[in-house]
Amino acid sequence: MVRAVAAEFVKLFTTRVWAWLVGVVVLLAAGITGIAAVNVSTGDGPPAEVLLVLLIVLGPVAFVVSAVVGITALTGEFRHQTATSTFLAEPRRPVVVAAKLLVYLIFGALLGAVFVGVMLLVGFPIMHSRSITGDVGHPAYHLARIVVGAIGAIALFAPFGVGFGALVRNQPTAITISAVYLVAAENIMLAFRSGRAIYPYTPGGAAKSMIIPHDRIHEVFDVSGVHMLGGLGGTITLAVWALGLSILGSVVAVSRDVS
């Protein structure tokens, strides 16, 4: 397992893809946060509140980026036929998937840290320069909670993508389905009563539970009929999604013949 993890790190950092992805995340976070910070007013709340709202709005985009990173981990192997060499080097395929889960969880955390870090570095100075300061409730608690929750959620979407990619295998299909689902389908779900009942247990719903402090949930995400989970519940739910998809993918798809 240690050798497989080491090999996955070498794979990840010996192409330019990771650098491009970090670049995309930086541009995305800096651009949208910058625009928001210039346009918000004191009536929109203190900086931490603005950050929270931005993360709720922008979160699905960051989730998609992270999921796409994870999806490419295995679908890329099949696309470029390197799966043959990988499974020759480590024929125990669940070990390969487990190594990817771990490595991409770490890389997902890196992406999350970059995403949230850039939002803080760009947004807060601009808002302070415009005299939008102060905070509500317990500012330190809220801000730390929001930051840790967002980084954790973005990190978990990478292994979620690994599992989804193991199941679907076809890269364009996997990316399209995950993007449409995370950006559109989950929001459409909220329009229906049955959808609202299961929304807290969806990947996006669980991620929101991780980001929004539980005592603020009804203020920030007030959708009738949705009973959001707590931060820990959201974390466990999203981790179960990632693990469940990976196990299912290992059993159903990765165990197929490589020919």
Add this chain to the structure above:
Amino acid sequence: MRVGEPPGRIVVAALSKTFAGGIRAVDNLSFTVEPGSVTGFLGPNGAGKTTTLRMILGLVRPTSGTATVGGRRYVALPNPLRHVGACLEASSFYPGRTARNHLRVYCAHAGLPGKRAAEVLELVGLSAAGRRRVKGFSLGMRQRLALATAMLGDPPVLIMDEPTNGLDPEGIRWLRGFLRELAGQGRTILVSSHLLAEVQQTVDRVVILSAGRCVRQGSMAELAGGRGPTTLVRTPQVDALMAVLTSRGVGLTRVDATAVRIDGLPVPDIGHAAFEAGCEIHEMRADQADLERVFFELTSQPPSQPHVGPTYGQPPYQPPYQPPYQGPGQGGPW
């Protein structure tokens, strides 16, 4: 692991593979590859060679039967890259990764130091291209990189699927010598090809497949049937020559109006017979195409029972006057 099984022995036992749709790609296949030899795994396209190699390597799950290396299934080998090196396809590289970094990935998998990448690049003559991205490689360079990947763990067993695809004559000649050298070190080499002529100077033994079944396995001498050579003679008096030879019970086949293929008779005896018959000889040479003809005959028929050795009941044929392997630097098929 079987007790006493040599670490380099490949044993395929009653191996079968039926794909979805009921396509029987490999049918009750059995053969053994011994260490210290180069074995040609031959058959036309679609005969089941690649599927068999992939079953040996744990990439394709057999429907029934077993395939072991050193008494273990591939998936049970503790560090496979140090036991078996495999070259299956020349396109299985991430295009944006450099050759050296590609090898570093598999060094990590095998627990080898990164400097091993440079060593195998030198071994296959790719040192100068080590920092280039694979997307700029020719097919021949990719084949060499695949071979370098296979050699990373210095394995006692090497399995190669159509390794000459994309190689130029110089590359083929180099590969021929390389494989003989590896076999000389006691390694087990199993190399597939759809052309016997491509491997006949290199291999010690052959396993020939047709429609997923083994139609012949044995040494090259056994494939030749233990008979004498086949000689092609071109003469304007072909009828006279045939009459003399037929009267002596020599097997022969008319090729065209001026040529006859003579089975099993040494060249001096053919020359003497031609002299006696008063034939003017325009050409007399070893029939290089003979083994290939046998190969086509074997693989173009519906397979019957698997067979070992020379008594398969095929039409009589003779081995060509092929010189034994003479090492790198020789031209012609490898």
